[in-house]
Amino acid sequence: MGASLGEGERRKTAGSALARQQILRPGEASGRVIVLRQGWALRSAITSDGRRQVLSILLPGDIAGGEFLMRDKVRVPVQSLTPVEYCSFDVTYLKEIAGENPAFIWTFVDLCLSSKEASEARLIDLGRRNAEQRLARLILDLHRRLREKGLSNGATIPFPLRQQTVADALGLTQVHVSRVIRSLRQSRILQIRSGQLTILDMDALMATAEFYET
Protein backbone atom coordinates (compact mmCIF):
# COMPACT_ATOMS: atom_id res chain seq x y z
CA MET A 1 0.00 0.00 0.00
CA GLY A 2 2.58 2.57 -1.12
CA ALA A 3 1.93 6.30 -1.52
CA SER A 4 1.70 5.80 -5.30
CA LEU A 5 -1.68 4.10 -5.01
CA GLY A 6 -4.54 6.08 -6.49
CA GLU A 7 -7.57 7.16 -4.51
CA GLY A 8 -9.69 4.48 -6.06
CA GLU A 9 -7.51 1.65 -4.93
CA ARG A 10 -7.54 2.84 -1.34
CA ARG A 11 -11.28 2.78 -1.05
CA LYS A 12 -11.39 -0.95 -0.76
CA THR A 13 -8.34 -2.94 0.18
CA ALA A 14 -7.71 -6.55 1.00
CA GLY A 15 -5.59 -7.75 3.88
CA SER A 16 -4.56 -10.83 5.77
CA ALA A 17 -2.87 -11.70 9.01
CA LEU A 18 -1.46 -14.68 10.82
CA ALA A 19 -3.04 -16.03 13.98
CA ARG A 20 -2.83 -13.87 17.10
CA GLN A 21 -2.10 -10.58 15.42
CA GLN A 22 -3.51 -7.23 16.41
CA ILE A 23 -5.67 -6.03 13.52
CA LEU A 24 -7.00 -2.86 15.15
CA ARG A 25 -5.25 -1.18 18.05
CA PRO A 26 -7.13 1.12 20.44
CA GLY A 27 -6.33 4.79 19.91
CA GLU A 28 -5.44 4.12 16.28
CA ALA A 29 -7.36 6.13 13.68
CA SER A 30 -7.46 3.85 10.66
CA GLY A 31 -10.80 5.18 9.46
CA ARG A 32 -11.61 1.87 7.84
CA VAL A 33 -14.42 -0.59 8.37
CA ILE A 34 -13.22 -4.17 8.21
CA VAL A 35 -15.14 -7.16 6.93
CA LEU A 36 -13.70 -10.50 7.91
CA ARG A 37 -13.56 -12.91 4.95
CA GLN A 38 -11.78 -15.95 6.36
CA GLY A 39 -10.87 -17.07 9.85
CA TRP A 40 -11.88 -16.06 13.36
CA ALA A 41 -11.15 -12.85 15.24
CA LEU A 42 -11.89 -11.31 18.62
CA ARG A 43 -13.03 -7.95 19.91
CA SER A 44 -11.89 -7.66 23.50
CA ALA A 45 -11.14 -5.24 26.32
CA ILE A 46 -8.48 -5.32 29.00
CA THR A 47 -9.29 -4.07 32.48
CA SER A 48 -6.85 -2.02 34.52
CA ASP A 49 -5.84 -5.07 36.53
CA GLY A 50 -4.94 -6.93 33.37
CA ARG A 51 -7.91 -9.21 33.00
CA ARG A 52 -9.56 -9.59 29.62
CA GLN A 53 -13.20 -9.54 28.58
CA VAL A 54 -14.04 -10.76 25.10
CA LEU A 55 -16.83 -8.56 23.71
CA SER A 56 -17.55 -10.55 20.58
CA ILE A 57 -16.21 -13.36 18.47
CA LEU A 58 -16.02 -12.48 14.79
CA LEU A 59 -16.70 -15.08 12.12
CA PRO A 60 -16.35 -14.72 8.34
CA GLY A 61 -18.75 -12.04 7.14
CA ASP A 62 -18.71 -10.16 10.43
CA ILE A 63 -17.70 -6.53 10.75
CA ALA A 64 -15.06 -4.88 12.91
CA GLY A 65 -14.26 -1.23 13.32
CA GLY A 66 -17.86 -0.15 12.78
CA GLU A 67 -17.30 2.57 15.36
CA PHE A 68 -15.36 4.49 12.71
CA LEU A 69 -18.66 5.39 11.10
CA MET A 70 -19.22 7.93 13.84
CA ARG A 71 -16.01 7.97 15.89
CA ASP A 72 -12.47 8.82 14.91
CA LYS A 73 -10.54 6.43 17.13
CA VAL A 74 -10.56 2.69 17.61
CA ARG A 75 -12.27 1.92 20.92
CA VAL A 76 -12.10 -1.84 20.94
CA PRO A 77 -9.00 -3.76 19.86
CA VAL A 78 -9.49 -6.54 17.33
CA GLN A 79 -7.14 -9.47 17.01
CA SER A 80 -6.99 -12.50 14.79
CA LEU A 81 -7.50 -15.85 16.42
CA THR A 82 -6.68 -17.95 13.40
CA PRO A 83 -5.03 -16.81 10.19
CA VAL A 84 -7.49 -14.35 8.67
CA GLU A 85 -8.33 -12.64 5.41
CA TYR A 86 -10.34 -9.48 5.35
CA CYS A 87 -11.19 -6.48 3.25
CA SER A 88 -11.49 -2.95 4.50
CA PHE A 89 -13.42 0.05 3.29
CA ASP A 90 -12.57 3.67 3.81
CA VAL A 91 -15.27 5.28 5.94
CA THR A 92 -15.41 8.46 3.88
CA TYR A 93 -15.96 6.29 0.83
CA LEU A 94 -18.78 4.42 2.53
CA LYS A 95 -20.37 7.73 3.45
CA GLU A 96 -20.14 8.85 -0.17
CA ILE A 97 -22.01 5.75 -1.26
CA ALA A 98 -24.55 6.36 1.46
CA GLY A 99 -24.98 9.93 0.27
CA GLU A 100 -25.97 8.70 -3.20
CA ASN A 101 -28.05 5.84 -1.89
CA PRO A 102 -29.62 6.75 1.46
CA ALA A 103 -31.21 3.34 1.93
CA PHE A 104 -27.68 2.06 2.34
CA ILE A 105 -27.37 3.79 5.70
CA TRP A 106 -30.23 1.78 7.09
CA THR A 107 -28.01 -1.25 6.61
CA PHE A 108 -25.67 0.20 9.19
CA VAL A 109 -28.52 0.88 11.58
CA ASP A 110 -29.57 -2.73 11.14
CA LEU A 111 -26.07 -4.10 11.71
CA CYS A 112 -25.65 -1.90 14.71
CA LEU A 113 -28.97 -2.98 16.23
CA SER A 114 -28.10 -6.62 15.68
CA SER A 115 -24.77 -6.36 17.40
CA LYS A 116 -26.35 -4.43 20.24
CA GLU A 117 -28.91 -7.20 20.66
CA ALA A 118 -26.10 -9.74 20.68
CA SER A 119 -24.17 -7.91 23.35
CA GLU A 120 -27.30 -7.51 25.46
CA ALA A 121 -27.92 -11.23 25.18
CA ARG A 122 -24.41 -11.78 26.51
CA LEU A 123 -25.16 -9.33 29.30
CA ILE A 124 -28.05 -11.52 30.42
CA ASP A 125 -25.77 -14.54 30.30
CA LEU A 126 -23.09 -12.95 32.47
CA GLY A 127 -25.54 -11.37 34.86
CA ARG A 128 -27.99 -14.17 35.41
CA ARG A 129 -26.70 -17.54 34.22
CA ASN A 130 -24.21 -20.01 35.65
CA ALA A 131 -21.07 -21.29 34.00
CA GLU A 132 -22.64 -24.36 32.42
CA GLN A 133 -25.46 -22.35 30.87
CA ARG A 134 -23.07 -19.71 29.58
CA LEU A 135 -20.86 -22.26 27.86
CA ALA A 136 -23.81 -24.14 26.37
CA ARG A 137 -25.22 -20.89 25.02
CA LEU A 138 -21.89 -19.80 23.56
CA ILE A 139 -21.58 -23.08 21.73
CA LEU A 140 -25.15 -22.97 20.43
CA ASP A 141 -24.64 -19.38 19.31
CA LEU A 142 -21.48 -20.27 17.39
CA HIS A 143 -23.16 -23.34 15.94
CA ARG A 144 -26.11 -21.29 14.69
CA ARG A 145 -23.93 -18.53 13.22
CA LEU A 146 -21.62 -20.96 11.47
CA ARG A 147 -24.59 -22.83 10.07
CA GLU A 148 -26.16 -19.59 8.79
CA LYS A 149 -22.90 -18.76 7.04
CA GLY A 150 -22.65 -22.23 5.54
CA LEU A 151 -19.47 -22.98 7.47
CA SER A 152 -20.92 -26.04 9.17
CA ASN A 153 -23.77 -28.33 8.36
CA GLY A 154 -23.86 -31.15 10.86
CA ALA A 155 -23.22 -31.32 14.55
CA THR A 156 -19.50 -30.58 14.17
CA ILE A 157 -18.08 -27.08 14.03
CA PRO A 158 -14.55 -25.71 13.87
CA PHE A 159 -13.51 -24.60 17.33
CA PRO A 160 -10.21 -22.71 17.40
CA LEU A 161 -10.84 -21.16 20.82
CA ARG A 162 -8.42 -21.81 23.69
CA GLN A 163 -10.06 -22.40 27.04
CA GLN A 164 -8.61 -19.10 28.24
CA THR A 165 -10.40 -17.33 25.40
CA VAL A 166 -13.68 -19.02 26.25
CA ALA A 167 -13.16 -18.01 29.87
CA ASP A 168 -12.55 -14.40 28.85
CA ALA A 169 -15.75 -14.45 26.81
CA LEU A 170 -17.85 -15.94 29.60
CA GLY A 171 -16.42 -14.04 32.55
CA LEU A 172 -14.90 -17.19 34.06
CA THR A 173 -11.43 -18.64 34.66
CA GLN A 174 -9.70 -21.13 32.40
CA VAL A 175 -9.71 -23.68 35.21
CA HIS A 176 -13.44 -23.47 35.62
CA VAL A 177 -14.03 -23.66 31.87
CA SER A 178 -12.00 -26.85 31.90
CA ARG A 179 -14.22 -28.22 34.66
CA VAL A 180 -17.43 -27.35 32.84
CA ILE A 181 -16.20 -28.84 29.58
CA ARG A 182 -15.25 -32.03 31.41
CA SER A 183 -18.72 -32.20 32.89
CA LEU A 184 -20.36 -31.81 29.47
CA ARG A 185 -17.93 -34.33 27.98
CA GLN A 186 -18.63 -36.88 30.69
CA SER A 187 -22.37 -36.42 30.17
CA ARG A 188 -21.78 -37.33 26.49
CA ILE A 189 -23.15 -33.94 25.47
CA LEU A 190 -20.16 -32.75 23.50
CA GLN A 191 -16.63 -33.53 22.44
CA ILE A 192 -13.71 -31.30 21.51
CA ARG A 193 -10.86 -32.77 19.48
CA SER A 194 -8.16 -31.20 17.33
CA GLY A 195 -9.89 -27.90 16.84
CA GLN A 196 -13.30 -29.40 16.17
CA LEU A 197 -16.28 -29.41 18.49
CA THR A 198 -18.98 -32.02 18.07
CA ILE A 199 -22.39 -31.74 19.68
CA LEU A 200 -23.26 -35.31 20.65
CA ASP A 201 -26.60 -34.58 22.31
CA MET A 202 -28.24 -31.45 20.97
CA ASP A 203 -31.36 -31.81 23.09
CA ALA A 204 -29.37 -32.04 26.29
CA LEU A 205 -27.21 -29.09 25.24
CA MET A 206 -30.24 -26.96 24.53
CA ALA A 207 -31.76 -28.01 27.83
CA THR A 208 -28.71 -26.93 29.79
CA ALA A 209 -28.64 -23.70 27.80
CA GLU A 210 -32.36 -23.04 28.37
CA PHE A 211 -32.38 -22.12 24.73
CA TYR A 212 -36.09 -21.56 24.28
CA GLU A 213 -35.92 -17.96 25.42
CA THR A 214 -33.59 -15.27 24.18
Next chain:
Amino acid sequence: MGASLGEGERRKTAGSALARQQILRPGEASGRVIVLRQGWALRSAITSDGRRQVLSILLPGDIAGGEFLMRDKVRVPVQSLTPVEYCSFDVTYLKEIAGENPAFIWTFVDLCLSSKEASEARLIDLGRRNAEQRLARLILDLHRRLREKGLSNGATIPFPLRQQTVADALGLTQVHVSRVIRSLRQSRILQIRSGQLTILDMDALMATAEFYET
Protein backbone atom coordinates in the same frame (compact mmCIF):
# COMPACT_ATOMS: atom_id res chain seq x y z
CA MET B 1 -55.97 8.81 21.17
CA GLY B 2 -59.28 7.90 19.56
CA ALA B 3 -59.74 6.72 15.96
CA SER B 4 -60.84 10.21 15.00
CA LEU B 5 -57.34 11.62 15.30
CA GLY B 6 -55.83 12.74 12.01
CA GLU B 7 -52.62 11.31 10.60
CA GLY B 8 -50.67 14.35 11.59
CA GLU B 9 -51.51 14.10 15.21
CA ARG B 10 -50.43 10.48 15.38
CA ARG B 11 -46.93 11.18 14.14
CA LYS B 12 -45.86 12.62 17.41
CA THR B 13 -47.76 11.95 20.59
CA ALA B 14 -47.19 12.67 24.22
CA GLY B 15 -47.77 10.22 27.00
CA SER B 16 -47.27 9.70 30.68
CA ALA B 17 -47.39 6.86 33.16
CA LEU B 18 -47.29 6.27 36.88
CA ALA B 19 -44.39 4.51 38.53
CA ARG B 20 -43.95 0.79 37.78
CA GLN B 21 -46.03 0.63 34.64
CA GLN B 22 -45.17 -1.37 31.54
CA ILE B 23 -44.55 1.12 28.76
CA LEU B 24 -43.53 -1.36 26.06
CA ARG B 25 -44.46 -5.03 26.25
CA PRO B 26 -42.43 -7.68 24.39
CA GLY B 27 -44.24 -9.01 21.34
CA GLU B 28 -46.21 -5.80 20.99
CA ALA B 29 -45.89 -3.97 17.67
CA SER B 30 -46.37 -0.33 18.57
CA GLY B 31 -44.11 0.93 15.79
CA ARG B 32 -43.18 3.96 17.81
CA VAL B 33 -39.88 5.25 19.09
CA ILE B 34 -40.16 6.68 22.57
CA VAL B 35 -38.19 9.55 24.01
CA LEU B 36 -38.33 9.84 27.77
CA ARG B 37 -38.95 13.41 28.91
CA GLN B 38 -39.31 13.11 32.65
CA GLY B 39 -38.60 10.37 35.15
CA TRP B 40 -36.66 7.13 35.10
CA ALA B 41 -37.39 3.91 33.23
CA LEU B 42 -35.86 0.47 32.77
CA ARG B 43 -35.16 -1.86 29.88
CA SER B 44 -34.94 -5.37 31.27
CA ALA B 45 -35.16 -9.05 30.40
CA ILE B 46 -36.58 -11.97 32.34
CA THR B 47 -34.88 -15.35 32.15
CA SER B 48 -36.80 -18.59 31.96
CA ASP B 49 -36.25 -19.23 35.65
CA GLY B 50 -37.79 -15.89 36.50
CA ARG B 51 -34.70 -13.86 37.28
CA ARG B 52 -34.38 -10.38 35.86
CA GLN B 53 -31.49 -8.63 34.14
CA VAL B 54 -31.70 -4.88 33.70
CA LEU B 55 -30.21 -3.99 30.32
CA SER B 56 -30.23 -0.24 30.72
CA ILE B 57 -31.54 2.52 32.91
CA LEU B 58 -33.26 5.28 30.97
CA LEU B 59 -33.01 8.90 32.07
CA PRO B 60 -34.78 11.94 30.61
CA GLY B 61 -33.70 12.38 26.99
CA ASP B 62 -32.98 8.68 26.50
CA ILE B 63 -34.63 6.57 23.84
CA ALA B 64 -36.61 3.36 24.10
CA GLY B 65 -38.03 1.21 21.37
CA GLY B 66 -35.26 2.06 18.93
CA GLU B 67 -35.46 -1.53 17.68
CA PHE B 68 -38.63 -0.53 15.81
CA LEU B 69 -36.46 1.26 13.27
CA MET B 70 -35.57 -2.12 11.79
CA ARG B 71 -37.71 -4.68 13.64
CA ASP B 72 -41.46 -5.03 13.88
CA LYS B 73 -41.82 -6.35 17.41
CA VAL B 74 -40.75 -5.13 20.81
CA ARG B 75 -37.82 -7.26 21.97
CA VAL B 76 -37.07 -5.66 25.30
CA PRO B 77 -39.81 -4.59 27.71
CA VAL B 78 -39.62 -1.08 29.08
CA GLN B 79 -41.17 -0.04 32.37
CA SER B 80 -41.38 3.17 34.31
CA LEU B 81 -39.55 3.34 37.57
CA THR B 82 -40.88 6.70 38.67
CA PRO B 83 -43.81 8.59 37.18
CA VAL B 84 -42.73 9.41 33.62
CA GLU B 85 -43.57 11.68 30.75
CA TYR B 86 -42.52 10.80 27.26
CA CYS B 87 -43.24 11.52 23.64
CA SER B 88 -43.34 8.95 20.90
CA PHE B 89 -42.78 9.14 17.15
CA ASP B 90 -44.22 6.90 14.52
CA VAL B 91 -41.40 4.97 12.87
CA THR B 92 -42.78 5.40 9.36
CA TYR B 93 -42.89 9.13 10.00
CA LEU B 94 -39.27 9.13 11.15
CA LYS B 95 -38.31 7.25 8.03
CA GLU B 96 -40.09 9.84 5.89
CA ILE B 97 -38.07 12.58 7.50
CA ALA B 98 -34.94 10.56 6.99
CA GLY B 99 -35.84 10.13 3.33
CA GLU B 100 -35.90 13.90 2.86
CA ASN B 101 -32.89 14.53 5.04
CA PRO B 102 -30.48 11.59 4.81
CA ALA B 103 -28.05 13.04 7.34
CA PHE B 104 -30.76 12.40 9.89
CA ILE B 105 -30.23 8.67 9.63
CA TRP B 106 -26.66 9.02 10.83
CA THR B 107 -28.13 10.26 14.07
CA PHE B 108 -29.63 6.83 14.56
CA VAL B 109 -26.35 5.15 13.73
CA ASP B 110 -24.71 7.36 16.34
CA LEU B 111 -27.33 6.64 18.99
CA CYS B 112 -27.12 2.97 18.26
CA LEU B 113 -23.33 2.91 18.50
CA SER B 114 -23.45 4.78 21.79
CA SER B 115 -25.89 2.40 23.36
CA LYS B 116 -23.87 -0.53 22.08
CA GLU B 117 -20.77 0.92 23.69
CA ALA B 118 -22.69 1.36 26.92
CA SER B 119 -23.88 -2.23 26.95
CA GLU B 120 -20.39 -3.48 26.17
CA ALA B 121 -19.07 -1.46 29.09
CA ARG B 122 -21.61 -3.21 31.29
CA LEU B 123 -20.49 -6.52 29.82
CA ILE B 124 -16.96 -5.85 31.06
CA ASP B 125 -18.35 -4.96 34.48
CA LEU B 126 -20.35 -8.16 34.81
CA GLY B 127 -17.64 -10.35 33.36
CA ARG B 128 -14.58 -9.03 35.09
CA ARG B 129 -15.37 -6.83 38.08
CA ASN B 130 -16.52 -7.56 41.61
CA ALA B 131 -19.67 -6.31 43.30
CA GLU B 132 -18.10 -3.22 44.84
CA GLN B 133 -16.58 -2.10 41.56
CA ARG B 134 -19.83 -2.71 39.70
CA LEU B 135 -21.84 -0.61 42.13
CA ALA B 136 -19.29 2.19 42.17
CA ARG B 137 -19.27 2.28 38.38
CA LEU B 138 -23.06 2.27 38.16
CA ILE B 139 -23.24 5.25 40.49
CA LEU B 140 -20.52 7.15 38.66
CA ASP B 141 -22.22 6.43 35.36
CA LEU B 142 -25.56 7.75 36.62
CA HIS B 143 -23.83 10.76 38.16
CA ARG B 144 -22.13 11.62 34.89
CA ARG B 145 -25.29 11.16 32.81
CA LEU B 146 -27.44 13.21 35.16
CA ARG B 147 -24.82 15.95 35.21
CA GLU B 148 -24.64 15.99 31.40
CA LYS B 149 -28.40 16.38 31.27
CA GLY B 150 -28.35 19.14 33.87
CA LEU B 151 -30.33 17.07 36.34
CA SER B 152 -27.70 17.27 39.04
CA ASN B 153 -24.86 19.63 39.69
CA GLY B 154 -23.21 18.73 42.98
CA ALA B 155 -22.43 15.44 44.63
CA THR B 156 -26.08 14.58 45.19
CA ILE B 157 -28.23 12.82 42.62
CA PRO B 158 -31.79 11.55 42.66
CA PHE B 159 -31.73 7.82 43.25
CA PRO B 160 -35.13 6.16 42.84
CA LEU B 161 -33.68 2.65 42.42
CA ARG B 162 -34.67 -0.12 44.84
CA GLN B 163 -31.82 -2.39 45.92
CA GLN B 164 -33.48 -5.21 43.98
CA THR B 165 -33.31 -3.11 40.84
CA VAL B 166 -29.65 -2.33 41.39
CA ALA B 167 -29.06 -6.03 41.93
CA ASP B 168 -30.81 -6.89 38.67
CA ALA B 169 -28.67 -4.35 36.87
CA LEU B 170 -25.40 -5.60 38.34
CA GLY B 171 -26.06 -9.33 38.22
CA LEU B 172 -26.15 -9.63 42.01
CA THR B 173 -28.73 -10.34 44.71
CA GLN B 174 -30.54 -7.69 46.73
CA VAL B 175 -28.92 -8.97 49.91
CA HIS B 176 -25.45 -8.56 48.51
CA VAL B 177 -26.21 -5.08 47.19
CA SER B 178 -27.28 -4.17 50.72
CA ARG B 179 -23.95 -5.46 52.04
CA VAL B 180 -21.92 -3.51 49.50
CA ILE B 181 -23.87 -0.30 50.12
CA ARG B 182 -23.30 -0.71 53.84
CA SER B 183 -19.59 -1.11 53.24
CA LEU B 184 -19.45 2.07 51.14
CA ARG B 185 -21.58 3.90 53.70
CA GLN B 186 -19.36 2.84 56.58
CA SER B 187 -16.30 3.97 54.64
CA ARG B 188 -17.95 7.40 54.37
CA ILE B 189 -17.90 7.12 50.60
CA LEU B 190 -21.60 7.60 49.99
CA GLN B 191 -24.96 8.03 51.60
CA ILE B 192 -28.46 7.17 50.42
CA ARG B 193 -31.43 8.89 52.04
CA SER B 194 -34.99 9.46 50.93
CA GLY B 195 -34.40 8.83 47.27
CA GLN B 196 -31.22 10.89 47.09
CA LEU B 197 -27.69 9.57 46.81
CA THR B 198 -24.79 11.71 47.96
CA ILE B 199 -21.22 11.00 47.02
CA LEU B 200 -19.22 11.93 50.10
CA ASP B 201 -15.80 10.96 48.82
CA MET B 202 -15.55 11.13 45.06
CA ASP B 203 -11.86 10.18 44.94
CA ALA B 204 -12.44 7.05 46.94
CA LEU B 205 -15.46 6.16 44.84
CA MET B 206 -13.49 6.55 41.63
CA ALA B 207 -10.68 4.52 43.12
CA THR B 208 -12.96 1.62 43.95
CA ALA B 209 -14.51 1.90 40.50
CA GLU B 210 -11.12 1.98 38.77
CA PHE B 211 -12.65 4.72 36.75
CA TYR B 212 -9.61 5.76 34.73
CA GLU B 213 -10.21 3.17 32.07
CA THR B 214 -13.42 2.53 30.19
Next chain:
DNA sequence: GCGTGTTTATAACGTAAGTTAAAAACTGAT
Protein backbone atom coordinates in the same frame (compact mmCIF):
# COMPACT_ATOMS: atom_id res chain seq x y z
C1' DG C 1 13.05 -38.32 17.90
C1' DC C 2 13.99 -34.53 21.17
C1' DG C 3 13.38 -30.38 23.55
C1' DT C 4 10.74 -26.11 24.41
C1' DG C 5 6.64 -23.66 24.90
C1' DT C 6 1.83 -23.73 25.15
C1' DT C 7 -2.51 -25.60 26.46
C1' DT C 8 -5.34 -28.68 29.19
C1' DA C 9 -6.41 -31.54 33.31
C1' DT C 10 -6.85 -32.27 38.11
C1' DA C 11 -6.55 -31.56 42.95
C1' DA C 12 -6.67 -28.97 47.31
C1' DC C 13 -8.06 -25.08 49.22
C1' DG C 14 -10.04 -20.10 49.61
C1' DT C 15 -13.64 -16.68 49.09
C1' DA C 16 -17.07 -13.65 47.02
C1' DA C 17 -21.47 -13.91 46.46
C1' DG C 18 -25.93 -16.70 46.98
C1' DT C 19 -29.69 -18.48 50.11
C1' DT C 20 -32.82 -18.35 53.75
C1' DA C 21 -34.93 -16.21 57.39
C1' DA C 22 -36.41 -12.84 60.56
C1' DA C 23 -36.39 -8.34 62.42
C1' DA C 24 -36.30 -3.42 61.62
C1' DA C 25 -37.23 0.60 59.01
C1' DC C 26 -39.83 2.89 55.77
C1' DT C 27 -44.20 4.32 52.94
C1' DG C 28 -48.57 5.53 51.98
C1' DA C 29 -53.56 5.06 52.82
C1' DT C 30 -57.16 5.69 56.06
Next chain:
DNA sequence: ATCAGTTTTTAACTTACGTTATAAACACGC
Protein backbone atom coordinates in the same frame (compact mmCIF):
# COMPACT_ATOMS: atom_id res chain seq x y z
C1' DA D 1 -51.79 7.57 64.85
C1' DT D 2 -52.42 3.12 63.01
C1' DC D 3 -52.04 -0.48 59.98
C1' DA D 4 -50.53 -3.17 55.86
C1' DG D 5 -47.31 -3.60 52.44
C1' DT D 6 -42.88 -2.86 50.89
C1' DT D 7 -38.01 -2.29 51.34
C1' DT D 8 -33.80 -2.65 53.90
C1' DT D 9 -30.78 -4.68 57.32
C1' DT D 10 -28.41 -8.28 59.47
C1' DA D 11 -27.00 -12.91 60.64
C1' DA D 12 -25.98 -17.81 59.80
C1' DC D 13 -25.00 -20.90 56.56
C1' DT D 14 -24.09 -22.75 51.66
C1' DT D 15 -22.08 -22.88 47.16
C1' DA D 16 -20.27 -21.81 42.68
C1' DC D 17 -16.43 -20.28 41.15
C1' DG D 18 -11.58 -18.43 41.94
C1' DT D 19 -6.67 -19.40 43.20
C1' DT D 20 -2.57 -21.83 43.23
C1' DA D 21 0.13 -25.46 41.94
C1' DT D 22 1.64 -29.45 39.45
C1' DA D 23 1.41 -32.89 36.13
C1' DA D 24 -0.02 -34.42 31.70
C1' DA D 25 -0.99 -33.70 26.92
C1' DC D 26 -0.13 -31.28 22.70
C1' DA D 27 2.32 -28.56 19.11
C1' DC D 28 6.15 -27.55 16.49
C1' DG D 29 10.88 -26.37 15.07
C1' DC D 30 15.41 -28.57 14.56
